[in-house]
Amino acid sequence: xxxxxxxxxxxxxxxxxxxxxxxxxxxxxxxxxxxxxxxxxxxxxxxxxxxxxxxxxxxxxxxxxxxxxxxxxxxxxxxxxxxxxxxxxxxxxxxxxxxxxxxxxxxxxxxxxxxxxxxxxxxxxxxxxxxxxxxxxxxxxxxxxxxxxxxxxxxxxxxxxxxxxxxxxxxxxxxxxxxxxxxxxxxxxxxxxxxxxxxxxxxxxxxxxxxxxxxxxxxxxxxxxxxxxxxxxxxxxxxxxxxxxxxxxxxxxxxxxxxxxxxxxxxxxxxxxxxxxxxxxxxxxxxxxxxxxxxxxxxxxxxxxxxxxxxxxxxxxxxxxxxxxxxxxxxxxxxxxxxxxxxxxxxxxxxxxxxxxxxxxxxxxxxxxxxxxxxxxxxxxxxxxxxxxxxxxxxxxxxxxxxxxxxx
Amino acid sequence: xxxxxxxxxxxxxxxxxxxxxxxxxxxxxxxxxxxxxxxxxxxxxxxxxxxxxxxxxxxxxxxxxxxxxxxxxxxxxxxxx
Numbered sequence: 453x454x455x456x457x458x459x460x461x462x463x464x465x466x467x468x469x470x471x472x473x474x475x476x477x478x479x480x481x482x483x484x485x486x487x488x489x490x491x492x493x494x495x496x497x498x499x500x501x502x503x504x505x506x507x508x509x510x511x512x513x514x515x516x517x518x519x520x521x522x523x524x525x526x527x528x529x530x531x532x533x534x535x536x537x538x539x540x541x542x543x544x545x546x547x548x549x550x551x552x553x554x555x556x557x558x559x560x561x562x563x564x565x566x567x568x569x570x571x572x573x574x575x576x577x578x579x580x581x582x583x584x585x586x587x588x589x590x591x592x593x594x595x596x597x598x599x600x601x602x603x604x605x606x607x608x609x610x611x612x613x614x615x616x617x618x619x620x621x622x623x624x625x626x627x628x629x630x631x632x633x634x635x636x637x638x639x640x641x642x643x644x645x646x647x648x649x650x651x652x653x654x655x656x657x658x659x660x661x662x663x664x665x666x667x668x669x670x671x672x673x674x675x676x677x678x679x680x681x682x683x684x685x686x687x688x689x690x691x692x693x694x695x696x697x698x699x700x701x702x703x704x705x706x707x708x709x710x711x712x713x714x715x716x717x718x719x720x721x722x723x724x725x726x727x728x729x730x731x732x733x734x735x736x737x738x739x740x741x742x743x744x745x746x747x748x749x750x751x752x753x754x755x756x757x758x759x760x761x762x763x764x765x766x767x768x769x770x771x772x773x774x775x776x777x778x779x780x781x782x783x784x785x786x787x788x789x790x791x792x793x794x795x796x797x798x799x800x801x802x803x804x805x806x807x808x809x810x811x812x813x814x815x816x817x818x819x820x821x822x823x824x825x826x827x828x829x830x831x832x833x834x835x836x837x838x839x840x841x842x843x844x845x846x847x848x849x850x851x852x853x854x855x856x857x858x859x860x
Numbered sequence: 861x862x863x864x865x866x867x868x869x870x871x872x873x874x875x876x877x878x879x880x881x882x883x884x885x886x887x888x889x890x891x892x893x894x895x896x897x898x899x900x901x902x903x904x905x906x907x908x909x910x911x912x913x914x915x916x917x918x919x920x921x922x923x924x925x926x927x928x929x930x931x932x933x934x935x936x937x938x939x940x941x
Contacts, residue, residue: 517880521901583904 458629459860461703462540462691463800464532464640468684468787471508472535476787476797477804480812481833485668485786487682494648500660502667503646504684504788521584522597523562524644528687528793529594530601533638537602540691541703542636553606553634554599555625556689557617557641559792559847562589564647594642598689606634612792614847615755616714617641618688619795623712623853625692635697640689640796651683657722661758671789672816673756673763673782674824681757684788688796690803705860707803710840711742717850724762724846728769734852735773735842742856744840746774749856751811751841752826753802756782757789764823766844771825779836781829785815795845799855802843806857809837862914862940864888867933870913871906878905888930896929916940 465472468486469479479486486504495501510527511519519527533556537543565588572580587593592610599608607628611620618641625639654660661680663670671682698705715737717730724731739746752775756763763782770780783801784790790797805811810833817830840858847853862870872886879902885895892898898906907918910932916939918926926932 515880517878520878579908583901 456630456632457695458626458692458709459695459698460690460706460709460803461693461698462536462542463706463803464535464537464539465686465688465797465800466506466508466528466531467686467790467797468504468507471513473539473800480783480786480801481810483786483813483815483831483833485815486684487667487670487788489664489667498648498651498655499662500651500655501664502661502670502682504682505646506686521588523565523588523593525558525562525642526588526594526597528644528685529556529640529642529689530597532640532642532687532689533598533602536638536689536691542691545701547636549603549605551606551635552602552604553625553628553637554595554602554604554608555611555621555628555637555639556595556598557611557621557792558591558594559612559614559617559643560645560650561591562593563645563650565589567647567649598638602638604638613851613853614849615789615791615794616845616847616851616853617792617795618797619799619843619845619853619855620714620851621796622690622709622799622855623714626709626712629692629694635694637692638689639692640687641793642687643791643793644685645791646683646685654683659759669816671758671785673754673758673785673814674821674828675817676819676821678758678760678763680759681784682788684790686790686797687793688800690796690799707806707857708860709855710744710858711738711856713737713741713854715852717852719850722848724765726761726765728765728772730850730852731766731769731846732772734854735769735775738842738854738856742858744856744858747777748840749775749778749842750836750838751802751805752778752780753798753805753841753843754780754782755844755846757784764821767824767826775842776826778826778842779811779829779834780826781811781814783812785817795843795853798845799843802841802857806838806841806859810835862937864933864937867914867936868929871910871929871932874906874909874913878902878909886929888928888933890929891927892929910936914940
């Protein structure tokens with residue numbers, strides 16, 4: 453039996469660079485930063501006072517009453533998913549709900565709802581706690597809302613694997629489509645935890661950049677002066693279809709999702725394995741799954757979060773997997789780290805890189821690390837032919853997810 | 861002393877805030893669920909907000925008897941008398 457091929461037919465996003473895919477991509481190619489100073493009163497006491505906040509607040513898109521029952525991460529996911537659905541030309545296209553699946557995950561979920569409602573509990577007592585609290589904070593909430601609004605009945609799933617979540621969601625959707633359990637899948641990730649507690653937690657781990665006086669220069673993957681990641685928020689969603697389904701309806705195809713792989717390190721709860729065994733295995737397995745040679749990968753959208761250890765470990769892993777001809781970039785230099793949404797937004801960047809033949813730049817790479825042995829698109833976008841590209845995502849917990857997109 | 865009209869107006873404000881109901885649609889004969897599209901979770905919000913606004917207690921086992929705006933107005937009127 454031949455394998456069912458899977459293609460990308462719709463893209464949607466709301467990010468620190470723009471409220472949709474077009475504005476996000478335009479800003480990426482231009483090398484603009486989405487990071488700014490946190491001006492909220494609560495930020496003053498924190499060691500980290502910068503973040504990449506959504507450029508277009510969900511309140512500008514969704515109505516007030518609807519937002520009362522949505523965690524910010526759910527609102528972002530709905531915005532991204534509706535865009536992707538529209539972009540794919542599926543509004544009123546009569547997709548059979550029983551053949552439509554949703555896989556949308558989040559790294560942290562409705563933590564901000566939990567914290568806000570706890571404030572209400574402490575101040576005003578249990579009767580004042582919103583009846584929407586549980587569906588707002590549950591980590592399957594974003595997937596469930598997307599499924600509900602698009603009418604998905606082939607299953608609604610919410611993988612959680614920290615910063616690998618968005619990519620894992622796409623990998624799981626590929627499996628669902630290949631296995632014949634659905635013809636169309638909306639996959640992606642979402643995150644919105646710009647709040648003092650998660651920031652304090654990450655800051656206590658010494659994982660975040662404290663370049664508070666230079667927000668736009670704070671996220672600097674592969675640069676010698678990198679000092680940690682910058683927290684971002686947003687969501688990305690893509691529409692995946694079996695090639696047969698896409699062809700039958702004459703859909704525009706951005707790229708093929710040729711292969712995917714997920715591995716786990718089994719090394720440490722937060723530290724990446726310095727030997728990179730798990731990441732190398734994921735890269736090799738994804739290439740094998742896609743039937744693409746490592747030397748044919750012309751572009752990598754790296755996970756590279758701007759941390760001392762992680763950025764180089766990824767470069768070493770790519771070398772060991774023999775991905776040596778690729779122009780590498782880290783779009784996190786512009787978006788910040790979207791945690792559970794990162795893999796989804798970066799997949800969109802990878803897909804558009806393949807589609808347009810443009811590698812968005814890694815900004816702030818002024819002084820490359822001496823051990824940086826791959827070609828990184830520093831400062832300026834590169835224009836090149838990209839028949840095949842790779843998107844890496846790794847997460848706390850030792851999750852590694854690697855996706856291979858090829859030109860259709 | 862609050863009149864029935866004042867209670868209805870107060871409820872309409874709460875319904876607009878909580879569930880996006882157009883105040884012009886709020887009248888005593890209207891059913892919360894069938895006419896005004898207020899679901900069970902929003903109804904909880906309406907009840908809690910009404911308790912605060914009118915200084916009354918509306919026990920949970922009473923809420924199921926409040927089918928229409930008029931039912932709620934009568935209950936609040938009686939409870940605040």
